[in-house]
Amino acid sequence: MATDVLAGPDDPRRAAPAEPPRRTRRRGGTRSGETAAGWLFVAPVIVILGLFMLLPILMALWVSLTDWNGQGSPFTSRVPLVGLDNYTDLFTRDGLARQNFMTSIRNNLYYVGIVVPVQTALALFLALVVNNRMLRGRGFFRAAFYFPSVTSSVAISVVFLFIFANAGAVNRLLALFGIDGPQWFADSRGVLHLLLGALGMDEPPRALTSGGPFGLAWWDWLSGPSVAMCSIIILVVWTTSGTFMLMFLAALQQVPETLEEAGKLDGATRWQRLRFITLPSLRPTMFLVLALGVIGSWQVFDQIYVMSQGDPAKTTLTPAYLSYRTAFRDFEYGSGAAISFVLFLIIILLTLGQRWLLRERDSGRRLRRRADRSGAETGRRS
Amino acid sequence: MARRFLRRATVAGIAATALLTSAACGSGFDDDAESSQTSGPAALQILIGSSGEAETKAVQEAAASWASASGNTATVTPAQDLVQQLGQALAGDAPPDVFYVDAGRFADYASVGALEPYGDKLADAGDFYPSLRTAFTRDGKLYCAPKDFSTLALQVNTDLWTKAGLTDADIPTTWDQFTATARKLKAKGVTPLAIGDTRDRIGAFMRQNGGWITSPDGKQATADTPENLQALQYVKSLLTEGLARYPKQLDAGWAGEAFGKGSAAMTIEGNWIKGALQNDFPNVKYTVHPLPAGPKGQGTLSFTTCWGIAAKSKFKDQAIKFVEAMVSVEQQMSFAKGFGVMPSRQAARDQYTQAFPADKAFVDGAEYAQGPVNAPKMDSVLADFDTGLQGLDRGDPKALLERVQKNTQAALAG
Incomplete structure (x- = not known):
């Protein structure tokens, strides 16, 4: 026109x-x-x-790249340029900056390592449940599962603070079963540490208390997320799985029913249909969910800010929160900015790695062929 | 029609590009070195980190009456998060003229030149308590006028005390007595002491044993000393024996809350506990005593805030006049009645103890109190020390002090 x-x-x-x-x-x-x-x-x-x-x-x-102290503009000639010092402080120089940064990296590694798989699995499970045509009141469940995601994270965090208080709902519930619940937000011991303690190993093995990469002892790297971190993990899994459930649900409804029926006709079991028909067709969504999950959980900030501010004993310190604290509390804006750029690099690298892992390969086709074959075989057998 | 649209879009695009370039490089990031003093009526911006409604109202009223008497205007803004808001204002080159500066943060601001050292220009600066003056002195210059102060003292819950069969004679004045009394309380099933898990409480024990984190001039790290070690070992023994508990273990946000709920018979807090208990636990009966003395005598910690004036303020002369009005004896007494702070002037001492005889222990603490660490870049070091103190009951005090020593040295050097 x-x-x-x-x-x-x-x-x-x-x-x-x-x-x-x-x-x-x-x-x-x-x-x-x-x-x-x-x-x-x-x-x-x-x-x-x-x-x-x-x-x-x-x-x-x-x-x-500067040592700006927060006075006036950072773009004047009076601001000292320090090159990559802010970055090397985080990795090579033995000091508080590196110790804090590496502690935050350790915490976030455990956090991502638990949150991403668990929330993805839970979201997929919920989506499969809600997608089931036999389920009554699907609308209700869909809304119920999605509800935590649309609530303000600050509000939910505060509620969780009450639930996990020493005399809160969780510990009362545990007390009903005769379990003496931990002091959730005051306990800085790692879960692995606690488990080993239950087995009678109270002191870390001597070989692990020193050495270790980046100035943190092996024991510090390996002792697992603290009890306080675990309660934050539970909170986050609960709130975010709703959003990802919605994504999986949308993808599930795109899977043509004919494929499913064909699988049924070929005599594939329910598990086989899930494994070889549903999951492969969810691959793009799976990538989306995993990528968003990894990005979101490396950037975790508001829950930490509201619930623990890095305490107890720095076990809930994360790079995003540390960057904020370094810049706006300690006035080390250069160091704070450097932390956020390292975080940015970590996220980019992990996302690229994920893309590479989940790329469309021949294997996809091979899997489908295998599915057909196994379906055919079971069909023949029956 | 489309031609006209294209033309419009082109114009818009060019305009937007121009905007981008002007924002990117046109605004002139090079700021003028010094802002000049402006005479005539001033419009003072005052940023305060208020403890609550009462303080905000009292300061607003005081500022309004100063403004109307002097012909200036004064706008008081209570900050949500003073450190962060001030940091942003300083970075944006538009700091408020007058603002609260916490003693623990003072060195950070003074060392980067954000504060105007106006101490010499104050009429009777010598009247402030010496320990408070030290807290705001750097390189021999008094930077700002302390607005009020608090010290730590021992609070004793009267009901729990008598219930455990203890009398006034049992109120501990030394560490040994403290341990003995605490054991008696524990034998009756009462948690003896609720103590905050930070250097702002446990540090008092270090003072009582003659130690501290830095040397008096704030230039040397003195964390790793036998005095400090002995003090921390004493606190650790209290914790492991169950004679002292951290607030979180008593399910409280801070020690005062645990004390108010009756979870512990004693606590170590400052005079702010008065107002807090009145609001939240009006039925708790308690008495206030000086902290038990350690092997090296009495020791407590003081906390104070000063009226900082921005080095970049355009109304420095008027701001100094404003601060003088705020720290006058009458004004400080009215603040004391309004929201329960202790005047920073020795001249107001008698008036204050007459009006609030129960606070004698707090006021007396000013004689032997230690202010916060007065050195820049120490906040993260001290936060790390706190982290260690949180795990003191199962940690190694020696290793902790070595770590603090190392980090303090690095911070003081850099």
């Missing part, structure tokens, strides 16, 4: 015979116009993103 109007007074209907050559001639012109128009259309977004995302990110990158 735009070309018609651009053609001006020429009535396209009258000029019909000459149309084919003119069109080809015009196409080039329109295309170049399209490019310009395209840029113009996206210009507002580019400007907004550039102004409010790219520019601040570049500014932060600059700050991470």
Whole structure:
């Protein structure tokens, strides 16, 4: 339509015979116009993103290379430039900065390592349950499972503080079964430590109390998430699995029923149908959920800020919270910015790694073929 | 129609690009070195970290009456999070003219040149308690006027005390007596002491044994000393024997709450506990006593805040006048009555003890109190020390002090 109007007074209907050559001639012109128009259309977004995302990110990158103390602008000649010192402090120099950073990395590794698989599995399970046509009151369950995700994370965190208080609901419940619940938010011992303690091993083995990479003893790396961290993990799994359930549900409803029926006709068991039909068709969603899960859990901040502020004994310190604390509490803006860029790199690398792991390979086709074969075999057998 | 649209879009795009470039490089990040003093009526911006409604109201009223008497205007803003808001304001080059500066944070601000050292210009700066002046002195210069202060003392729950068969004679004045009394309480099934798990409480024991984290001038790390070790070992023995408990173990947010709920017979808190108990636990009966003395005599910790004036303020002269009005004896006494703080002037001492005789132990503490560590970049070091103290009951005090020593040395050097 735009070309018609651009053609001006020429009535396209009258000029019909000459149309084919003119069109080809015009196409080039329109295309170049399209490019310009395209840029113009996206210009507002580019400007907004550039102004409010790219520019601040570049500014932060600059700050991470300086020793800016938060007085006045960081872009003057008076701000001392320290090169990569802020980064090397985090990795190679023995000191409090490295110790805090490595502790936060350890905490977050355990956090991601537990939260991502558990929430993905739970979300998939919930989606399968809710997708079941035999289930009554599906709407109700869908809403109930999704509900924690739409509630404010701060509000939920505060409620959890009450639930996990020493005389709170969880410990009362445990007391009913004669279990003396832990002091959830005051207990800095690692779970692994506790488990070994239950087996009678109270002192860490001598070989593990020293050495270890990056200034943290092996025992510190290996003792597992603290009890306090576990309660935050429980909270996060509960709140986020609803969102991911919704994604899985949407994907499940895209799986053609014919495939499922074909599997049934071929005599595949319920487990086989799940393993070889449903899961492979969920692969893109699985990647989305895992990627979002990893990104979100490396960036965990609000729960920590509300519930524990890194306590007890730094066992709930995470890089995102540490970055905030270093910059805005200790006025070491350079170091804080450096932490956030390292976090950014970690997330990028992990997401790329995930993409590589979950890429579409021949194996997908092979799996399907295997499914067909095994389906056929069972069919033959029956 | 489309042609017109294209033209418009082009204009918009060019405008947006221009905006981006101007924002990126046009605004002139190089700021002027010094802002000049402006005379005439001032519009003072005052940022306070208020303890609550009562304090906000009292400061607002005081500021309003100063403003109307002097012909200036003064806007008091209570901060949600003073450290963060102040940090952003300083980074944005638009700090408030006058703001609260906590003694624990003072060195951070003073060392980066955010504060105007106006102590010399104050009329009678010598009247402030010496320990409070030290807390706000750096390189021999008094930077700002302390607005009030608090010290730690021992609170004793009267009901639990008599229930356990103890009398006033049992109120401990030394560490040995404290241990003996605590054992008696424990034998009756009462948790003897609720104590906060930070250096701001446990540090008092270090003082009573003659130790501290830094040297008096704040230049040397003195964490790893036999005095400190002995003090921490004493606290550790209290914890492992069950004579003292941290608030979290008593299911309380802070020691005062545990004390108010009757979970412990004694606690070590500052004079803020008065207001807190009145609000939350009005029925608790208690008495206040000086902290038990250690082997090296009496020791307590003081906490104070000063009226900082921004080095970049345009109204420094007026701001100093404002601070003088705020720290006058009458004004401090009215603050004391309004929200229960202790005046920072020695001249107000008698008036205060007459009005609040129960607070004698707190006021007397000013004589032998130790202020917070007065050195920059120590906050994360001390936070790390707190982390160690949280696990003191099963940790190694010697290793902890060595760690603090190492980190303090690094912080003081850098």
